[in-house]
Amino acid sequence: MGDLRLMKGNEVIAEAAIRCGCDGYFGYPITPQSEVMETLMLRRPWEETGMVVLQAESEVASINMMFGGASSGKKVMTSSSSPGISLMTEGISYMAGAELPGVIVNVQRGGPGLGTIQPSQADYFQATKGGGHGDYRLIVLAPNSVQEMNDFVDLGFELSFKYRNPALILTDGVIGQMMEKVELSEFKPRLTDKQIEEKYGEWIASGKKPDRERHIKTSLEMVSEVQEKNNERFQAKYRAMEKDEVRFEAIQCDDAEYVIVAYGVSSRISQKAVVLLREQGIKAGLLRPITLFPFPTQKINQLTDKAKGFLSVEMSSGQMIEDVKLAVNGKTKVEHFGRMGGVIATPGEVVDAVKQKLIGG
Amino acid sequence: MTEEIIIAGFGGQGVLSMGKILAYSGIMQNQEVSWFPSYGPEMRGGTANVTVILSDERISSPVLNQFDTAIILNQQSLDKFEDKVKPGGTLLFDPNGIIKEPTRTDIKIYKIDATRIAADNGQPKTFNMIVLGAFLKAKPIVKIENVKKGLEKSLPERHHKMIPMNIEALILGEKELIEVQ
Known part of the structure; x- marks a missing residue:
């Protein structure tokens, strides 16, 4: 039996990130998910595991910090609520286009626009049909309990690294704000730079090695024929997810x-x-x-x-x-x-x- | 056993923490629990409420339209939730500030004069524990020893010296409960 607690869904997201060996969290406060960063700041994981927690100047900055961290093979995440996720969609599309992993949490509130701070599920289209531009998909996990808020952070990272595609945890103000009994995961250490190089050396931007080409992490490709091939590769991943990852x-x-x-x-x-x-x-x-x-x-x-x-x-x-x-x-x-x-x-x-x-x- | 409870009153009365202590006590006796607060631009003096469910089984909806028990701490909350108590259910209220008392005849109604008792004792902050004690007298769904264990588990060590005072308030609430109907 793990560590049994009574916690809010949002607090559990933060705790689960620390425990699964997350390397960095970048966020900007917004109701109803502000407890995610509040909990991280209170827990001070940089003293415990070395995990970076940074309040960015905006959601646009958060998602681009994720792009950078993910490019070097780090486990990075952000969280926000509906209007904040809208600001991030450009960066999310870029991450999907550059085939970068990472976990994004959307604790949905009512819209459109600034809308309300109360719970909602009106971001389904945004989450599952793109949100940003281009032919991309996210792996979208929908927890319905505080326990799953714990479990899906680790699962989100696992799937996003398996497919090198961002994963989105689509939840709502109720699950974020409610408290339930939760069994927290065991601590997993963060990967060392050497372990990251061994696992993801084939694609990460970790410095040019003499025996290989430079790894440039970008979603830009000016040659259409090459970009079509890229798209075919993305589509093949999405079909593989449809075959193997339905839950x-x-x-x-x-x-x-x-x-x-x-x-x-x-x-x-x-x-x-x-x-x-x-x-x-x-x-x-x-x-x-x-x-x-x-x-x-x-x-x-x-x-x-x-x-x-x-x-x-x-x-x-x-x-x-x-x-x-x-x-x-x-x-x-x-x-x-x-x-x-x-x-x-x-x-x-x-x-x-x-x-x-x-x-x- | 499943007990579906709404606790409603003013922000600052300790509504949310009372719910949290109740939920923690449920965990201490191996029950499933859920705690869902009203959240919003609410603050001290505004309204606050929390839905708490304790059950021996997996809890389905954390959001409810009917309750086994309503613990009511101001007039607005009484107006809002009196009709939402299940027939045969329980309503507990503090008469302080209540100008229109409950009128339902198909439910059990209890009163606890917690605001006055807490003030008379010079410990206004123990108000919510007096109410909780009264509720546990009316409906003994958790044992006092499990409330104590819950407090020990949920409070940081530096606050453990407050626990005896809170348990005393709980016992006082048990004693002072008035059965209305």
Whole structure:
């Protein structure tokens, strides 16, 4: 048994970063995720593991500091909330184009614009369909508990280094602000420069060696034919992720006639709705995508054999529903329920939506 | 056993820390817990509330529209949450500042005059522990010894000297609970 604590999701992100051997965190404060950097500053990991914690002058600076750190093979991360992530999207696209690893955390709040500081899930499109420009994808992990806030930092780094692509932890103000019991990970030491050279020497910018070309970390390529080849390589990675990295949780889906699809806090609210619906004799189930990219398309498609209807529950006007519809592929109806602008749906509202939109409608 | 609780009052009353102590006590008896605060541009004098769930099973939604227990510490919170107590549930309130008392007849109602008691003792900061003690008398969901263990675990060592005072306040709250209906 590891170290058992009662902590906020945001605090756990910080603690997990230190414990998984993160080399550097660069951030700029924004509600509802300011506790990430606050916790790091309080913990002073630079004295313990040598990890750098830096408050940058802006989100644009944070993401570009990540670009630099990642170029030398370091485990680097940042966190922000919706408007801050918008500022970072240029840098994120550059990192994807330069094939650089790193973990970005988005503790979503309501938008558009500065919007509200209350929880939201309206950044699904931004997270999974690009956000920045160009044909790129992020590995998108969606924790729904404080425990997963701990687990997915390490997993995010593992996947981002495996594919040399940025990973995004897409969470929300509820999971960031709530406290739950969490078993913290064991400490892993940071890699030494020698270990980094051994593991990632083939691609990192660690100084020109006599026996190889210079490693230039850039997303710029002026020869179109070469850039097309680069894009083909990126696409091959994304297809490999779709094949090997899909993660989901299916709760009472085996006999489900009505399937709720929800991620993050909405999946927790919907889980309670499933219990309430089952108490009323309605065969409901919950399919929770853990990876939003790659999306559990195949699993959702399999569920259409039994399901009479799907309800996409999101704290948005309906974004993930597009991926649910593609997965269901017209076999049965797909409806959406959500609240917007920082309003949190309640289990009772989800129960009513299943009855009205799937059963009654 | 699952207990779904809302604690609501003014910022500065110790609403969030009372919830945290309750959650920690749940952990000390191997329960699952969740603690979700209202957060926002709120400050001392504004409203504050926290949803705390203690359960023997994995907790689904940390956000609720109905509660087993409402612990109410000001009039705005009473207006907001009285209707959200489940039938047969429990409402505990501090009458200080309450001008319109609860009217539900299908729930258990308790009173604790914690603001006055804390002030009379010259220890206004123990207010929230008096309320917590009263709640644990009405609904003994965690043992006092587990509250003590929770405090020991959650407070930094330099504050451990405050623990006996807080436990005394807890016991005082247990004694002073008034059953209304």
